[in-house]
Structures are given as C-alpha cells and as structure tokens.
Amino acid sequence: MxxxxxxxxxxxxxxxxxxxxxxxxxxxxxxxxxxxxxxxxxxxxxxxxxxxxxxxxxxxxxxxxxxxxxxxxxxxxxxxxxxxxxxxxxxxxxxxxxxxxxxxxxxxxxxxxxxxxxxxxxxxxxxxxxxxxxxxxRLTWTGAPRGTAVYLEANRGTSGKDSLMDELLRLSGYRNLAAELGIGSFGRLSLEAVLAGQPDLLVFDGTANDNPARATEFVGHHALLALAGKTKLASVPTRYSICAGPDNFEVMRRLAEARR
Amino acid sequence: MNRWLLLLVAVLFLLSLAVGPAWWPWRLGHEIGWAIVWELRLPRAALGLLIGGVLGLSGAVLQGWLRNPLAEPGVIGVSACAGFAAVCAFYSGLAAAFALALPLAGIAGAAVAVALLMGAVRSGTGTVSLLLMGVAINAIAAALISLVLALSPNPFAYQEISLWLAGSIVDRDLHYLAMAAPFMIIGAAIVLGAGRWLDALSLGEDTARSLGADTRSLGLRLTLGVGLMVGAATSVAGVIGFVGLIAPHLIRARVGFRPGATLVPSMLVGAALVLGADIVVRLLPTASELQLGVFTSLVGAPFLVRAVRKAHAAWLAT
The missing domain is CATH 3.40.50.1980 (Nitrogenase molybdenum iron protein domain)
Incomplete structure (x- = not known):
C-alpha cells in the first residue's frame, strides 16, 4: 500500500x-x-x-x-x-x-x-x-459454424480482413464475406456483391437513417428485400462497433440475438 | 454515323445489364437474380444511358452556344452548382420530406450557373473570362458545400460527400431513375428542338438576330434545357466530369464543325462513354469499385490538356 x-x-x-x-x-x-x-x-x-x-x-x-x-x-x-x-x-x-x-x-x-x-x-x-x-x-460461439456474414456501414463501407468487425464476426461463429472477397480492413462493397454472396447474416446500423444522409440510404434499397427470408438481420448501432473496447461485446450480444 | 452510334449504345446498354460481380445472377435463384438485374443493374444501366446522353448533349450545346470548345458542365461549374443545391436539399431534410426536391434543387443550381456564365459571355470577353467565371463558380460551390457539411448533424457527411462528388451510379434504385429521368428527357427535348438555331448563334448573337433568331428566348430555352439535364443528372449521380468535353470533340470534325449537327451524335457518344466507363470500373480488379467520376476524370483530364495544346493558337487569340 x-x-x-x-x-x-x-x-x-x-x-x-x-x-x-x-x-x-x-x-x-x-x-x-x-x-x-x-x-x-x-x-x-x-x-x-x-x-x-x-x-x-x-x-x-x-x-x-x-x-x-x-x-x-x-x-x-x-x-x-x-x-x-x-x-x-x-x-x-x-x-x-x-x-x-x-x-x-x-x-x-x-x-x-x-x-x-x-x-x-x-x-x-x-x-x-x-x-x-x-x-x-462467455459470448464466443462454440457450436457449428453459422455461415457467412457481411457488415454494411455508411457509404456502402464494409469491414474486411483484419478489422475489428471481422474479429467480432469470427468470434460469433460467422465467416466475413467481405474478407473472403479480398477487401482489406476498410473497403466498399456493392449491393450486387452482397446479394451474390447470399450472406446468412447482414449486420448494419438500423438507427443510422434518423438523420438524412446519402451515406445510409442503402438500408432502404429495394434489392435487399430479395434476401428476406434467408438472411438474418442484426442492427448494431455504430457506437458499439466503431471503437475496439468493452462496448464490442454489446455487438456480439446483438449478433447472437439476430433473427430472420 | 448516328446509326452506328445507336448500335454501340444499345450493345453497351445490354452489356451493362450483363456485367457485375454476380455475373449470371439467375444461378443464385429466381428472386435474387431478379433483384440484381431489375433493382440494381437496370437502374444503373438506364442512368448511365441517360446521364451520359445529357452530359454529352449539354457539352455540345454549351460549346456551340458559348462559342468555346472548352465549355463543359463540369469544367465551367454547372455541375458543381447543381451539386451544391442538391447537397442543400439533402442535408436540410427537404429531400426526405419531398422526393422531387432533390432533382428540382439540382436543376435550379445548374440553371443559375448557366445564367451566370451566359452573363460573362454577353459582356463579350471571350474564352479566358468564361473559364475564369467557371473557376469562380466551382470555387464558390465547393466552399458552400463545405459550409453545409460543417453544419450537417450527420457524422458521415464529409466522407459521403467526397464519395458522392466523385460521381457514381452504383446502387441507385428505380426510385431515383423515375425521379430524374423525366427531367433529363424534357431537357434534352428542349435543347434538341433548338439545334437549328445553334448554328446561327455560333456566329454571334448579332448575326443570329439578323438571321431571324429570337436570341433572348433562345437563351432562356437553352439555359432551362441545360439546367434540367445537368441538374437532374448531378442530383442523382454526383459530378461525372469531362464527358461533355470529350463527346463533342470526338465527332465535331465528322459533322463539318456545325454546332447544330453535333447535338445528336454528342448525346450518343456521351451515353456510350458513360456506359462504357461504368462497365470498365466494374471489371477493374480493384477490391472496392473505382468511382465512375474518378475514372472519367482520369481519362478526361489528359484529353483536356491535349485539346488545349492542339488548338492553343486558334482560340486563345479570340
């Protein structure tokens, strides 16, 4: 002392x-x-x-x-x-x-x-x-692999290899589609690539459209409806995923709760 | 020549429907295949066709009207002004409350820029003053866009606007197409109808008047037409530069240097250029797709340099 x-x-x-x-x-x-x-x-x-x-x-x-x-x-x-x-x-x-x-x-x-x-x-x-x-x-998924996931953020941005979201998706039992498409830690992904990849889980910030911005318009794009029924959705507010730290486990909780 | 250009545009349009990261999308099932072709590729191809067409046509109109082979919506600030107005409509929330606010704002911005430029030309000081006016308009629009962004509550505003200003037609939906297409088509119809007077106008306003042209209403008509076309195009796709510069240059010599005769071929060449460039950016092996406007600028800016060098003596003297 x-x-x-x-x-x-x-x-x-x-x-x-x-x-x-x-x-x-x-x-x-x-x-x-x-x-x-x-x-x-x-x-x-x-x-x-x-x-x-x-x-x-x-x-x-x-x-x-x-x-x-x-x-x-x-x-x-x-x-x-x-x-x-x-x-x-x-x-x-x-x-x-x-x-x-x-x-x-x-x-x-x-x-x-x-x-x-x-x-x-x-x-x-x-x-x-x-x-x-x-x-x-406690939150790391230990069951059978859950398939692929893709994270869509503002400006059609996505998190690829070696990014924080990549780690969180992997810990939650998913493979990161963006990383498999060769995208580095930050990159952009067209909606066509998302549809073609047929991910099992789509992660996005469902609260992002509260302020008008072109960046977050894609959330309402009609084409994404084609994935309905097959793909689970997880809404992860950006405040939990933007920084590495204790808040990231809130992301993992939401990924675990994702529903179709 | 028009027949061959039309065929080229048709082929590129079909290619645009066929090219993408998913390639043959029907193998992914009926629903996803349909969504990819109908909701993603069709709006993209149709916007490429229309935006390329109106940019090529606007370039030809501005070059003939302002009697200046460097006039182009991007270079002389028309696109930037339309962009500023669209940004205002977007960040003020007006576009969310009233969908047509976006193209209407773009059109108003473009028309204001054209009117300012026309004023510079009327005062009769030639190429240099036109280009300086363009530089000034571009600078003011850029500054105002920065101001609006600084006031925007959205933390992603800066990134998105730098991406948007780089110009792209990726992931626009049918809603955007339906919103902008009528304005672009009406604008094109307005200026195409004025084609025969453009030849007279290229001889100077006094000469045109003596040939029976009503230069005042013609000026209004062209301002409105270019405003409709460039404003609607920019509000959807951002700034896709140099198409309006390149298209008329490629065909001018082939139609005997008559401004009126450059209109339709310029429109077709513009459509072919944007459709082609938009296919190329999809095929380039970059992990994230290159912005369409970045690509057209990379290709177009050297073209501008070449055009300046080639014709240096001819019109800097005027």
Whole structure:
C-alpha cells in the first residue's frame, strides 16, 4: 500500500483525451475529476456509448488553444495524427501520450492496460480487462459454424480482413464475406456483391437513417428485400462497433440475438 | 454515323445489364437474380444511358452556344452548382420530406450557373473570362458545400460527400431513375428542338438576330434545357466530369464543325462513354469499385490538356 503511494502522487491530475476511442477508455479508467476534457465526438450518442458521461466534461476540438484553456498535465492522443499539435503541446510543457489505433479486442486490452498505468489506475484497468476477457469467453460461439456474414456501414463501407468487425464476426461463429472477397480492413462493397454472396447474416446500423444522409440510404434499397427470408438481420448501432473496447461485446450480444 | 452510334449504345446498354460481380445472377435463384438485374443493374444501366446522353448533349450545346470548345458542365461549374443545391436539399431534410426536391434543387443550381456564365459571355470577353467565371463558380460551390457539411448533424457527411462528388451510379434504385429521368428527357427535348438555331448563334448573337433568331428566348430555352439535364443528372449521380468535353470533340470534325449537327451524335457518344466507363470500373480488379467520376476524370483530364495544346493558337487569340 505504501509502495503504491509515490506512483499515485505522480498520477496526472488533469487529463484530456482527444480521440473518440481513447476517450471511451479514459472515461472508464479515470478517477472522478481526473479527466477534464474529451473529444467533442464523444458527446455524440451515435458515436459514443458513454455520451452521457462525456456530456459532463468539456468537449475538446483539436486546437492547441482550446486544449490549453483546460490546463491539462497529460494529453492523450492517437498515434500518427496531429503531429503539429503534439509538438506545440510538448513545447508548452504538457506531457503527451500516444496510443496506436486498436483494431481488435486484444489490442484494446493492451491500450487499456497502458493507459491505466499512465493514469495511476492499474486496479481499475485490471478489473476492466478481466471483465472483457470473461465476456469474450462467455459470448464466443462454440457450436457449428453459422455461415457467412457481411457488415454494411455508411457509404456502402464494409469491414474486411483484419478489422475489428471481422474479429467480432469470427468470434460469433460467422465467416466475413467481405474478407473472403479480398477487401482489406476498410473497403466498399456493392449491393450486387452482397446479394451474390447470399450472406446468412447482414449486420448494419438500423438507427443510422434518423438523420438524412446519402451515406445510409442503402438500408432502404429495394434489392435487399430479395434476401428476406434467408438472411438474418442484426442492427448494431455504430457506437458499439466503431471503437475496439468493452462496448464490442454489446455487438456480439446483438449478433447472437439476430433473427430472420 | 448516328446509326452506328445507336448500335454501340444499345450493345453497351445490354452489356451493362450483363456485367457485375454476380455475373449470371439467375444461378443464385429466381428472386435474387431478379433483384440484381431489375433493382440494381437496370437502374444503373438506364442512368448511365441517360446521364451520359445529357452530359454529352449539354457539352455540345454549351460549346456551340458559348462559342468555346472548352465549355463543359463540369469544367465551367454547372455541375458543381447543381451539386451544391442538391447537397442543400439533402442535408436540410427537404429531400426526405419531398422526393422531387432533390432533382428540382439540382436543376435550379445548374440553371443559375448557366445564367451566370451566359452573363460573362454577353459582356463579350471571350474564352479566358468564361473559364475564369467557371473557376469562380466551382470555387464558390465547393466552399458552400463545405459550409453545409460543417453544419450537417450527420457524422458521415464529409466522407459521403467526397464519395458522392466523385460521381457514381452504383446502387441507385428505380426510385431515383423515375425521379430524374423525366427531367433529363424534357431537357434534352428542349435543347434538341433548338439545334437549328445553334448554328446561327455560333456566329454571334448579332448575326443570329439578323438571321431571324429570337436570341433572348433562345437563351432562356437553352439555359432551362441545360439546367434540367445537368441538374437532374448531378442530383442523382454526383459530378461525372469531362464527358461533355470529350463527346463533342470526338465527332465535331465528322459533322463539318456545325454546332447544330453535333447535338445528336454528342448525346450518343456521351451515353456510350458513360456506359462504357461504368462497365470498365466494374471489371477493374480493384477490391472496392473505382468511382465512375474518378475514372472519367482520369481519362478526361489528359484529353483536356491535349485539346488545349492542339488548338492553343486558334482560340486563345479570340
């Protein structure tokens, strides 16, 4: 207990995170009052499963000045972006921590572990990771293969090989049609390829059409009706599938509940 | 020549119905085969035919009317203006409340751009001022589109609009076809009927008037026709550039450089170009399909450079 004290004393007191997915982790890990700002995207309930919690914090845009006004002692950002912002922050004496983009639940656990250490919240991190492992074990499909699945997101986008959704589909007992068609982690798929593939499961965000956008019109395309009767549908709100992390198990629960 | 072009367009239309990732879709069962051909490939082929046709025709009309072989809906900003208006209709929710708002907005945007350009030409400063006007219209439309996107509550707006502006006719349904086709056909009929006056107009407005043309009502007619065609096409397919530039160039020499005579062949060549390009993007071995507008620009932009070089002295002097 005493040995842990110096680390706790060094733990950052005012933390800002600037990346939707890192926000989600920090919101779960940080001590009350430790997190003072998260990216404005985290307040959007369509993208963020913790929008309510995020709404209590300052919404941060990626500008140096708006970050400085929060007087942070640690800023957490994604790797490979905001190069000039990071330079400015370091120049102003603010500690900057970068994490890679996690594309699997396993990678998310690694990031959570490291972030928990940086925040001086190892205990919370350990229990979060243990909870994720338990959920993954419980939700992993162990029966006979369930056939093929395809994920359709905005702009006819799909998730292919080595993507988070690919992992979630595989864990749920499905083969990913997009990966088998040679599509990398992000790609676009025509509806004809979807129909021709005759997937057993179609995964999409059924709530996406609430705001007008061409991106999500395909959900209403007549041609998809031809799959009715054969293909099961699973509606997965984007907020559960956009980031690797504890929310992904909500995706797996919905995949398991999919009905024709 | 028209007969051969018509045959080419017919062959490409049928090919467009036959080509796709599923190839022979009936092997997947009656219902899915029907859905693929009727709900996906037919709207795509029909839109390719109509949009290609009206873009080729608009290019020929604008080139004859503005007396400028570089005039093209994409280059001089007509498509961009139509795109801006369509984006407004879409993100304001107007298009969701009232389906025809989308093509109508596109048409209004296109007509405004044509009217602005005509004003630049009337003031009589030639090629350079027309192209500069086009640059300005393109820039304003792009800026306004960015503004609308910044105000849109949809988090996917930026990605989708960059994809949409790249131009595509993939996965449009019959509803889009039914919505846009009448406007495109009416627009084409309006300008085709004015073909014989286009020859007179290509000699200058004063000369045209002396030959008995009512240049004022003719101008309105052409503005309306091009607006209907480009506006409806853009509101469905986004910006498919350079078709209107290439089509008239390919046939101009063969019809003796008379603007009126370029109209019908340009329309057919435009339809063939878009149908052909749309088949090629389906056959290219890219994991995700290349956007149609990206493909036509990749092919068309070098054509523009060549056209500029070839005729440099001839009309920069005018």
């Amino acid at each position: 005493l040995a842990a004290l110096p680390a706790a004393a060094q733990a950052p007191q005012r933390v800002v995170t600037l990346n939707l997915c890192l926000d989600q982790m920090a919101l779960r890990l940080a001590a009350p009052g430790q997190l003072v700002g998260v990216s404005y995207l985290s307040q959007d309930p369509r993208l963020s499963a913790l929008a309510d919690q995020a709404a209590a914090l300052a919404p941060v845009r990626d500008s140096f000045e708006s970050i400085l006004t929060l007087r942070p002692d640690l800023v957490i950002l994604g790797q490979g972006s905001h190069a000039s912002l990071k330079r400015l922050l370091r120049g102003a004496g603010v500690q900057v921590l970068e994490f890679p983009w996690a594309t699997s639940t396993g990678e998310a656990e690694t990031v959570i572990d490291q972030m928990a250490t940086a925040l001086g919240r190892e205990e919370v991190g350990r229990s979060l990771i243990a909870g994720m492992r338990e959920e993954r074990r």
